[in-house]
Amino acid sequence: MTDRAAPNPADKRRILLKRLTFTLAVAGLGWGAYWFQALSHHEATDNAYVGGNLVPVNAQVAGTVTTVAVDSTDWVKAGETVVRLDPADAELALERAKAELAQAVRESKSRMAGNDQLAAQLAAQRAALARAEGDLTRREALGRLGGIAAEELQHARDNVVAVRAAVAAAGQALRANQVLVLSGSAQQQPAVARAAAQLRSSYLALKRSDIVSPVAGLIARRTVQLGSQVAAGTPLMAVVPMHEMWVDANFKETQLKNMRIGQPVELEADLYGGSVTYRGRVAGMAAGTGSVFSLLPAQNATGNWIKVVQRVPVRIALDPKQLAEHPLRLGLSMSAEVDTADTSGPVLTTASRSKPAFVSTVYDDPLKEVDRIVADIVSANLGRARER
DSSP: OOOOOOOOHHHHHHHHHHHHHHHHHHHHHHHHHHHHHTGGGEEEEEEEEEEEOOEEEEOSSOEEEEEEOOOTTOEEOTTOEEEEEOOHHHHHHHHHHHHHHHHHHHHHHHHHHHHHHHHHHHHHHHHHHHHHHHHHHHHHHHHHHTOSOHHHHHHHHHHHHHHHHHHHHHHHHHHHHHHHSOSSOGGGSHHHHHHHHHHHHHHHHHHTTEEEOSSSEEEEOOOOOTTOEEOTTOEEEEEEOTTSEEEEEEEEGGGOTTOOTTOEEEEEETTTGGGOOEEEEEEEEOSSOTTTTSSSOOOGGGSOOOOOOOEEEEEEEEOHHHHHHSOOOTTOEEEEEEEOSOOOSOSSOOSOOSSOSSOOOTTSSTTHHHHHHHHHHHHHHTTOGGGO
């Protein structure tokens, strides 16, 4: 039996090099295919933060704070009272407005009745004028025959002149009263409408002494204190609606070439780490870079400007269901990765909103109750309280 020759070490190295080269080539081709199919269509950044609304709660009327119903980090419902002001002045103003409305209704009713009285007086004066003119005609006929004295005839003529003046005065008084009173009902008279508007204003002032939260959320920035004298517009606190949040991701300008509105986004919050992956979509892109909207924007023409890669804020809408399951807070750090494979969407928003972005219904129909109060006062002072 013949022994085989021992393999040459150089051949072993050559075989190993070929295998290594083949392996590296296959790995390179695989990585290239993966990059082309997946990584080339993704843009990522860790310069992203949670954004949301910080809804201010301000005093709508002036007053003294008697109750602070909530504190920072408390949860409130939309329409829940958070601060109460002393209502004493507002209650007095409301009672005064009620009395003024009642007086305006009665005065308007009196003026409307005065129209009828003045019209009757005018009719009576016109009848007196017709009678005086008839008497004068008869006396003038007798005067031509010498049947009456000249003095009596002159008295008849003076009487006609006096009655004509009385008719003119009655007509002027009727027209003057008609200027103050419209032809409609008492509710339509200007004085009544003005008093009713003042009553509604006083009612709103009293109602607004109870300051309510415009939205549901967590209380933040509470600055109001018991006993504070606040003016209308004074900031008292803020409410953060936890269900209305988004992410502002600041992408480099070199990453925006294929980015479009509506593209899917995967996000991770430093709060939860890799255990929670949020799925969102690109909702819009800012109209300029962050430096343009800064307090002191760069002045490129002054000569002290250094060119750097700029970043553009991109708003990313979050899935409300995921946000409810894993709540976020304003300002938390996020990482965002956008899948830019589908470039069919628009680069910038061009369509107007079909509905408001944010709505609060807690201020709807604030005058329904006071309208009933106005109607009751008008009816009572017109003598129709039992007719309703």
